[in-house]
Amino acid sequence: MKHVFITRDGSLKARWQDALPDAIGVTSGQAITRSEPEDVVWITTTVDDWREQTTAISRQGVSVVVMSYAPNDREALLALELGARGYTHTFSAPEVLKQIALVVTHQGVWVGQSLxxxxxxxxxxxxxxxxxxxxxxxxxxxxxxxxxxxxxxxxxxxxxxxxxxxxxxxxxxxxxxxxxxxxxxxxxxxxxxxxxxxxxxxxxxxxxx
Amino acid sequence: MKHVFITRDGSLKARWQDALPDAIGVTSGQAITRSEPEDVVWITTTVDDWREQTTAISRQGVSVVVMSYAPNDREALLALELGARGYTHTFSAPEVLKQIALVVTHQGVWVGQSLxxxxxxxxxxxxxxxxxxxxxxxxxxxxxxxxxxxxxxxxxxxxxxxxxxxxxxxxxxxxxxxxxxxxxxxxxxxxxxxxxxxxxxxxxxxxxx
DNA sequence: TCCTTTACTGTCCTTCAGTACAATAGGGAG
DNA sequence: CTCCCTATTGTACTGAAGGACAGTAAAGGA
Incomplete structure (x- = not known):
């Protein structure tokens, strides 16, 4: 089981590695081939085709968490509709990320309190x-x-x-x-x-x- | 942190205790006084005022999981809308119950695969x-x-x-x-x-x- | 030059929002 | 059994909002 972060340039933010030491960063093109059913895929909305990626990856039974720089309920809905199991802020604290990882890997849904x-x-x-x-x-x-x-x-x-x-x-x-x-x-x-x-x-x- | 099960007669099912050894059973009347912010309250839809209880208890920041003998998406929606963080079958397997407990205690939502x-x-x-x-x-x-x-x-x-x-x-x-x-x-x-x-x-x- | 867009203003009218007086009834605390 | 809070509804009034008619003036393109 590993955590795959899809970003525009395949780079990882420090706080992501703080939360999940076994995280790897990939670009949109590499995403599908690098994720397995047990994994959790994290994708930011700065990735141009995050919608398509979310749909495709979640269809394979992989848990997808969408991260947005400016979370709002419409986008959250969209993400969930596309098959995402989680939706949160890109800059969520490491503890929150850990929590989300725990929840989605146990068949839960994470969308934040108010959303x-x-x-x-x-x-x-x-x-x-x-x-x-x-x-x-x-x-x-x-x-x-x-x-x-x-x-x-x-x-x-x-x-x-x-x-x-x-x-x-x-x-x-x-x-x-x-x-x-x-x-x-x-x-x-x-x-x-x-x-x-x-x-x-x-x-x-x-x-x- | 404890697990409070609200049932019509305050009794506990064996499989609940299998999953959560520290579970206690109460009746509707005792519910509010027996639950604290850290707890998870499980309530069956056989309890006449489960809607009111769910609303009241979840408002105090306590995680509530609604259990139904005949789960359906309409009731699931209602439960979630009332503030429940989980919705499942009354006879869910112990492993599933554990999973649900884990998810809801970490700010997740559990509504089951198909739902x-x-x-x-x-x-x-x-x-x-x-x-x-x-x-x-x-x-x-x-x-x-x-x-x-x-x-x-x-x-x-x-x-x-x-x-x-x-x-x-x-x-x-x-x-x-x-x-x-x-x-x-x-x-x-x-x-x-x-x-x-x-x-x-x-x-x-x-x-x- | 003519025509269009934009900015600005006028009066009259209808509907809505909100307040100022109310009143009645039920439930809970003391 | 009061007192207080909540929910409910009433009439009458003031003021704001918005539409229905307008009109004038300036600027810019065809």
Whole structure:
């Protein structure tokens, strides 16, 4: 079992070797021939054909972890859809890399704390809209100070939903949505929904780093 | 670190103890008081309030694995959405249970071989439908299609500024700001400033990668 | 020169967001 | 059994947002 790092020039970053002493670096062209079913292949999104590589390698039963310089949930989704079992920041600490290696070699999936919930929340909302109260679960610290219902409203608004839409979604009147919003604005010290969106999305970004 | 199994009657199955000798069994009522951040809580879907328990316990930072007698991807999604980090069959082999324990205690997610692809595919489709125009059409060039002034207005609005503030900032009237905004909405195919903010911030993420 | 684009401004109108007054009901703490 | 918190809904009001009509002025290419 070995760790194969695919980079643009086949070079290895020091922290990767810190975490995984038996790591080897290759370029995109060499990748397929150098990896076996037991291995873990790490690939950065700076590699032009990382999508194709991820698909091809994961199809052979090899665990693939995609590393990005600027992780975001859309790219994470894409990576997972292509067959990757992990998605993380290129500059993740050695301890984190070790952890990821451990997880993916044991049939686990590693997508980072916040990404998971965001990714899944999206799908659940689409697949079964009726569970809307439960959409509010973990979270952003900001949301922690809110009540269950307030959180549900806040998250809906953060998606860009209008009061009327939120009302329909939570099966309450528009007036109630306004009531919750007033409470939310007060608690989070924001003046309107615009600032709320900005606050929530900036907090979400912080969690990625 | 210990393994807490929540079952209807608080009893433990033999294979659970085979896999995890330090396992303890509790009933739903005792669950919260008996689990600490380092623990792994295993809960079967035969427990009436497994959804609420999963939500509550995972919120405290405890890893929760949901076990079902008849696993299916819909329930898996629900479990993950509620905050569970694992989802498997109640009668999983001891080796599998060990593996799951290892994965979830290292910040991984375990949803089983077959479920993984289906679950993720579902979520990918759901998310991409919602954001398909952004990804395909405009992409990174969102702001590039705008004129100088429109860009200035768009950026100010993306910061959460009101029309009046933008007007003062650019030394123009509020009416002109509205005119620019109308053009922006049309060009970028968004309905209002809320969606504009969401669009710009999502594109900003992509530009970084 | 003519036409197009861009920037800027005006008034009128509709809809939405948010607040200011409320009120009612249930659950939990003391 | 109160007091407090939460969830819910009501009416009325102010102000902002955005569209529907406009219009003028400058710049640049055909």
């Amino acid at each position: 998971l919930s965001r990714v899944l929340t999206g799908s659940v909302q689409a697949l079964q809209q009726r569970t809307s109260d439960e959409i509010t679960r973990q979270g952003l610290q900001t949301l922690a100070t809110l009540t269950e219902r307030e959180r549900a409203v806040a998250l809906a608004v953060a998606r860009g939903a209008a009061n009327k839409e939120v009302a329909r979604e939570l099966t309450i009147t528009e007036r109630t949505v306004k009531a919750h919003l007033s409470a939310i604005f007060k608690k989070l010290a924001v003046r309107d929904r615009l600032q709320l969106i900005l606050k929530l999305s900036s907090d979400a970004e912080k969690r990625l780093s | 993984l692809s289906r679950v993720l595919t579902g979520s990918v489709q759901a998310l991409q439908q919602r954001t398909s125009d952004e990804i395909t059409r405009q992409g990174l060039q969102t702001l590039a299609t705008l004129t100088e002034r429109e860009r200035a207005v768009a950026l100010a609005v993306a910061r959460g500024a009101a029309n009046k503030e933008v007007a003062r900032e650019l030394t123009i009237t509020e009416r002109t700001v509205k005119a620019h905004l109308s053009a922006i909405f049309k060009k970028l195919a968004v309905r209002d400033r809320l969606q504009l903010i969401l669009k710009l911030s999502s594109d900003a993420e992509k530009r970084l990668s």
